[in-house]
Amino acid sequence: MGFLDPSGTAGRVFGSIGVSLNEVATCITLRPSDHLATPPAYRERCLAIARRVSDALGLAVAADIAIDAAIPEHVGLGSGTQFALALALGLHRLYGAEPTVREVAHLIGRGRRSGVGIAAFENGGFIVDGGHGAHTVTPPLLARFDFPEDWRFILVFDRRGGGLHGEAELAAFRTLPPFPATEAARICHHVLLRALPALCERDLAAFGSVISDVQRSIGDYFSPAQGGRFTSPDVAEALEWLQSRQAVGIGQTSWGPTGFCLTASPERARHLADEARQHFRERPHLEFLVASARNQGADIRVEPLPDGEPNRRDRLSTPQAAEPGEVSSATNTVCDR
Numbered sequence: 236m237g238f239l240d241p242s243g244t245a246g247r248v249f250g251s252i253g254v255s256l257n258e259v260a261t262c263i264t265l266r267p268s269d270h271l272a273t274p275p276a277y278r279e280r281c282l283a284i285a286r287r288v289s290d291a292l293g294l295a296v297a298a299d300i301a302i303d304a305a306i307p308e309h310v311g312l313g314s315g316t317q318f319a320l321a322l323a324l325g326l327h328r329l330y331g332a333e334p335t336v337r338e339v340a341h342l343i344g345r346g347r348r349s350g351v352g353i354a355a356f357e358n359g360g361f362i363v364d365g366g367h368g369a370h371t372v373t374p375p376l377l378a379r380f381d382f383p384e385d386w387r388f389i390l391v392f393d394r395r396g397g398g399l400h401g402e403a404e405l406a407a408f409r410t411l412p413p414f415p416a417t418e419a420a421r422i423c424h425h426v427l428l429r430a431l432p433a434l435c436e437r438d439l440a441a442f443g444s445v446i447s448d449v450q451r452s453i454g455d456y457f458s459p460a461q462g463g464r465f466t467s468p469d470v471a472e473a474l475e476w477l478q479s480r481q482a483v484g485i486g487q488t489s490w491g492p493t494g495f496c497l498t499a500s501p502e503r504a505r506h507l508a509d510e511a512r513q514h515f516r517e518r519p520h521l522e523f524l525v526a527s528a529r530n531q532g533a534d535i536r537v538e539p540l541p542d543g544e545p546n547r548r549d550r551l552s553t554p555q556a557a558e559p560g561e562v563s564s565a566t567n568t569v570c571d572r
Contacts, residue, residue: 236486237449238349239366239426240419241411241456249374250366252426252449253313253351254382255359255529259390261317262303265325266540272299284319287343288326291334296326309397311488316345316352321533328537336532337373349489350374359529361434363426382528383437387504389482389511391474391494392522393467398490399460407460414456422449439499443483446497450486457490466491469521473511480507501525 239250273281281300289296300322306314323339340346340353350364354376361382364374399407425445433441454464465471465487474485474494484497498504508523515521 236446236488237422237453239363239423240414241408241453242414242419243366244414244416244419247366247368247371249348250364250377250423251349251351251374252361252363252430253349253355254361255355256312256388256526257529258524258526259306259312261305261314261321263318263321263325264301264303265322265329266299266301267329268297268299271295271297274300274302277302277305280318281322284322284343285326288323291342292327292330292332294330296330298326298329309400309490310392311398311491311493313352313355313489316340317356317533319343319345320353320356324533324535328535340373346373350376354379355529356533359531361528363431378431380431380434381530382434383439384527384530385500386439386528387498387501388495388526388528389477389498389504389508390488390524390526391470391477391496391511392524393470393492393520394522395467395520396492398466398492400490404490407457411456411460418452422452425449439497440483443485443497446484446486454487461490465494467494469515469518470494473515473521473523476514477507477511480510482507501527 236252236254239252240247241249243249271282271285277300285296285298306312306317308314320336320339320343323343324334324336327334327339334342336353336357346353348367350366350373351362353373354362354364357376358379361378361380362376363378365377366374425448430442430445430449433439433445451464458464463471465474470487470492471494474482474496477496478485482496482498484495486496487494498507504525508525511523
């Protein structure tokens with residue numbers, strides 16, 4: 236939902252706010268195996284994570300990896316962090332190891348900018364992280380609140396392309412000017428003394444006003460790199476239309492192109508989303524999804540293998556091996572900047 240200080244004018248860079256969602260998720264199932272089997276479309280990602288876990292455990296990890304569901308890549312929903320944490324923690328559990336989420340995040344190099352994805356994996360909810368200082372390993376969690384159960388997001392997808400990522404994202408951060416110190420101070424003030432109290436008091440109008448304000452400021456700062464306040468002009472137009480229908484909390488998730496807004500109830504969100512689909516029916520690349528906040532962390536389950544299924548764990552050398560079984564790691568999407 237936004238950075239607090241993208242340039243670190245007060246000594247800590249980034250700092251971010253975000254919320255965990257239910258409807259778009261990553262779910263990975265791991266089974267014991269005598270080799271590493273991955274879906275072809277995810278092979279390079281899986282191999283990179285498996286190498287780091289192997290180095291940490293001191294052995295070559297092996298597993299049959301099934302990707303049951305995955306958050307779309309490069310649309311601003313935190314897919315990289317959620318996928319990497321789910322797989323890395325699942326591999327550890329398959330071998331009986333139980334590191335913390337933050338230990339694994341550091342191992343696989345996540346949280347280099349926003350810490351929302353890590354905190355969302357831990358506990359879900361609405362999150363404020365403290366960014367990076369001189370000795371930060373992962374961005375510290377400053378505040379975490381349950382998000383109101385009745386409030387709903389409407390996510391606006393533009394399926395024609397993705398937001399900045401990889402080298403293009405790094406280049407953008409190198410070329411953008413310093414973020415004004417006065418603006419960083421203003422954002423921090425509004426988040427602390429307006430957004431958080433409004434969230435605690437379930438005041439959607441006040442909370443949404445701050446989110447829209449932060450998004451305007453951060454979107455304008457990133458506009459030279461992403462082509463405007465919003466990456467997708469069509470998403471921007473859809474959000475303007477939704478705002479005219481009393482939606483609040485207007486913004487873009489990370490580099491986009493996905494946009495979001497907030498409504499006070501599931502019924503209102505469904506009604507608005509249906510109206511939007513009808514209004515923008517000649518733009519089939521636009522999709523509207525009603526989403527609820529997730530007030531819990533990732534779900535990691537270890538289940539016994541079905542009776543009669545061959546157990547291949549006995550051919551592996553494993554430290555502190557758990558009972559042979561299947562590991563299912565399911566995590567949520569994140570709406571952050």
